[in-house]
Structures are given as structure tokens and as C-alpha cells.
Amino acid sequence: MICLGIEGTAHTISIGIVEKVNNRCNILANISKMYKPEKGGIHPREAANHHVKFFPKVLRESIEKSEVNINDIDLVSFSIGPGLGPCLRTAATAARTLALSLKKPIVGVNHCIAHLEIGRALTKCEDPVLLYVSGGNTQVIAFMEGKYRVFGETLDIGIGNCLDKFGREIGLPFPSGPHIEKLAKKGKKYISLPYSVKGMDVAFSGILTACLHLLKKEKIEDICYSLQETCFCMLAEVAERAMAHTEKEEILLGGGVACNKRLQEIIRKMANERKAKFYCPPNEYLVDNGAMIAWTGLLMHESGIRMKLEETKVRQNYRTDEVEIKWR
Amino acid sequence: MEIIKRGAEAIIYLATWKGRKVAIKKRIKKGYRIKELDEKTREQRTKREALLMMAARKAGVSIPIIYDLRLNEKEIVMQYIDGYRLKDIIDEKNEEWQKKICNQIGKNIANLHKNGIIHGDITTSNMIYKNGRIYFIDFGLGMKSEEIEDRGVDLHLLMEAFKAAHRNKNLFSWVIETYEENFEEAEEVIKKIDEIARRGRYMRRIS
Known part of the structure; x- marks a missing residue:
């Protein structure tokens, strides 16, 4: 067919x-x-x-x-x-x-x-927890009792939307994620930002506002670095919690933000620490x-x-x- | 030290402290987090959990007494409650016992919510039974909130836990009975539970 x-x-x-x-x-x-x-x-x-x-x-x-x-x-x-x-x-x-x-x-x-489904088809995972991160969507999804259920999600804006809005303020083109990723690589100093995990849900709007307030005081590279580290660790945490709850041992990435190499690295480390398997289809x-x-x-x-x-x-x-x- | 439980975020040890048997909850390092963020997160969570426990105690809810808070080690040293996990014993008991205990739980949750405390993970695994009394443990996912939504989610989880793990279908209604008697805003919260259930997204395997 x-x-x-x-x-x-x-x-x-x-x-x-x-x-x-x-x-x-x-x-x-x-x-x-x-x-x-x-x-x-x-x-x-x-x-x-x-x-x-x-x-x-x-x-x-x-x-x-x-x-x-x-x-x-x-x-x-x-x-x-x-x-x-x-x-x-x-x-x-x-x-x-x-x-x-x-x-x-x-x-x-x-x-x-x-x-x-495309992640399952193109990698070798069978029954994963999906961390789906894009502009509009941020969800932790897994199959249970006949349905794909959402175990955690954003309570306000998608992670990609958070990155894009910040990028827009500092004059980066859309989509801003890849540019922020580049800038973040040059960042050295971690600036404390709100860390917003509620159970298995996350929220990004507070972090975005905090980053915008930092623009006059801090180096842009350091802000990008801190923004990425904070948001991605929140995602790793809720994904891990969902894995523990559902007792699943595979984590799969999906969505445009998952192209980010630092996010991939963080999620891979999280999976390794709990002896779970990490899967990520090609960027395309x-x-x-x-x-x-x-x-x-x-x-x-x-x-x-x-x-x-x-x-x-x-x-x-x-x-x-x-x-x-x-x-x- | 003997490990009692290993969670995604913390490990619970059984230990001795000034001659007492204690449980130590230690938040473990996460290699995927950069050091600064890891330190900050674990410290804040440890502090928040201890504060919530103390607030719960003040609200009249039985919890393990906190003996020591070691923020550098991200540890809470607390009383070891040498009882039974409610999850393991409730099914073997008769209806009268079950009703009495569920009524007690309902009153306790009312007291928490009345005082702006959300437990965040109310399941029968997080309740210890000892000498006729229920102790609430693990405030690790808890928070301060007076939102109807948060209270609803809190109770909804218990409903799901009962449904998933226990046979008697009346357990939750006995909890609600005393929750209503002891909390003026109960009606609104109960309405919210239906709405949350319909969304069908807080479903999880209760261990």
C-alpha cells in the first residue's frame, strides 16, 4: 500500500x-x-x-x-x-x-x-515515552490502555515558542532555536532563572520574561546558555518522571526543537543514568x-x-x- | 545504610540518628544538569519539602517529625514510622476499618487544602498506617496553592489510585464524606474532579 x-x-x-x-x-x-x-x-x-x-x-x-x-x-x-x-x-x-x-x-x-509513529518507524524503539518539543507543542506522551496519553505538557507556551519569542526580541530570524543554540555554545556563566516544573508539567513564560529582563545586564551568550540549560533540564526531568511512572525504558525525541544537540545530549544522559534507551530520528x-x-x-x-x-x-x-x- | 526506596529524584535510607531509627531522604545528583542548576534545584526542593511537611504538621496532619535538615547534603532526616504502607494492608481489612481510615484521610486532606497545602502525590503508597493513625509521607511533589484546580488534581489522583489498586469501590466516597464535612470549599473541588477526570490526562500506573 x-x-x-x-x-x-x-x-x-x-x-x-x-x-x-x-x-x-x-x-x-x-x-x-x-x-x-x-x-x-x-x-x-x-x-x-x-x-x-x-x-x-x-x-x-x-x-x-x-x-x-x-x-x-x-x-x-x-x-x-x-x-x-x-x-x-x-x-x-x-x-x-x-x-x-x-x-x-x-x-x-x-x-x-x-x-x-514516525519515530517508532525510523528508530528501533518499540514502546517509548515521547518527548515532543516543537514551537507550539510540548508534551510527554506514552501509550497506555489503548491510547496515547499525555503525561506532562506545557501549562503555557511551547518550548519552541519560548525560544522564538526570545530570539525575536534580540533580533534573531525565525526560527530562532538554531541561532540560540550557537550563541549558547559561547556562554560560560550560568545565570539563575525560574525553574518551573509542576508535577509532570512545565511552564516557560516566566523564564522568557526573566530572560528579557536580563538583556540589559548580562551577555547575550550567557543568557542563551542559561535559557537552554534551564528549559532542557526541566524537560529531562518531566520525561524521566513519566518514564518512572509508566515503567517504560525507552525515550524518543520528536519535534523541531529536538534537533538541538544540547537537548539531545541532556536527554541521552538522563536515559543512560537510568539505564534506559535513547532514540532520535534524523532531523528531517x-x-x-x-x-x-x-x-x-x-x-x-x-x-x-x-x-x-x-x-x-x-x-x-x-x-x-x-x-x-x-x-x- | 539500608536503602528503603529508590525514586527518580531521591533515595530513602534507613539510618540511626542520636540513637533513633530515622529515614533519610536524599535528593540525588543528576548528571544531565549542569552543576550550578543541579545544586540549586536539589536545595530548593529539599527546603520546600521540609517547609511543606512542617506546615502540614501545623495543620494537624500526621507526618514524620523532621529531626534535621541538611541542605548541603540535600537531605531531610525524619522520624521512621515503623508501620504499614496503607496500600499493602487496606484490602485485607473489613469495611468498618476501611471506612474509619478513609474518613481519617478525608479529614486530613481537608486540613491540608484548608491551609493552602497541596500534597501532589496522594496515593495509598504514600500513607503509612501505625496504631490507628495515618501518616502522610512524600511531599516531594507538593506545593503551596489555594487554587481549586490544584486541589482537584490532588484528590483526583487519590481517586485513580483507589480505582487502580484497590477492590472496594466505596473507599473514595468515604474520603469525600469527611473532606466535605471539614472543608467549606469542598463542593467546588469535587465538581472540578469530574472535569479533570474527563480530560483523561492524569492517568498513570500507580505503583
């Missing part, structure tokens, strides 16, 4: 084409185009316009790359939520159009779960990508999940634990 998946929850429009061979995920194509605002953060409508503009090109390139005939595609999947309304609707419209014109079934995929599949939507759509379809066209309405606030998991 070959599935074409469309990702479009936020800044990235991406198409992945995957097939299942010997029960393994084989990615035939994964083509992405990311919207980068000239200044400021993501403007949802601008991002959606970007997706409309680039969709035909991304589609053409992905078909070419995969070397499949478009009529050989068996299933169309798309990111149904959570995400920014205008972006979601754009991807959904594209998916419906494609499914109708190809006369193939359509299925809507939960974006957060797709991050987890950490950030938003169509392949994860295609792969999860394929799993859903194979497990018997079907959606009528009327059921493909987007869900901006779609929660991870709402999804019925029939394929595990």
Missing part, C-alpha cells in the same frame, strides 16, 4: 509518500517548504497563503522523487489537527481535492501522534514532515479506520488522548 500524506499544521507544507514493505516503513519521498516570515512570528493567514502557493510545486516534486505514478497512490492522508486554523484548512482542502480526483480514500491524522523527521502523516495514515487505514468526507473537518485543538489507537 502506498500513502501520500500532507502536513500543514503551522509553518511547513510538506508531502510525504510512503509504502509498507515487509512491515517496515519505506519513505519514497518527503518534500517540504517552510514559510519564513520577514519579521515577527508566524502569521496564520500568511502561512496558509504560502501553503496554497507552494502546494502544487511540493506535490509535483514529491511525485517525481518517489517515482510512483500518481494513480498508484492508494490512500491520501493529511494533518487534521492540532494546529493553526487557516493552515489546517488549506492542507485539508488540498487532501480532499486530491482524494476525490484520484478516487481514493482519505484519512485525517493527529499531528502529535504522527511525530511519535523531527521537524514537521509529510512522511509522518503518510505513515500514520497508512497505519490507521490498515487498522480499519475510515473517514467520510464530512468527517474530515479540521480540529484546531485536537488532543492527543482523544485518538482511538487501533493499530497497536
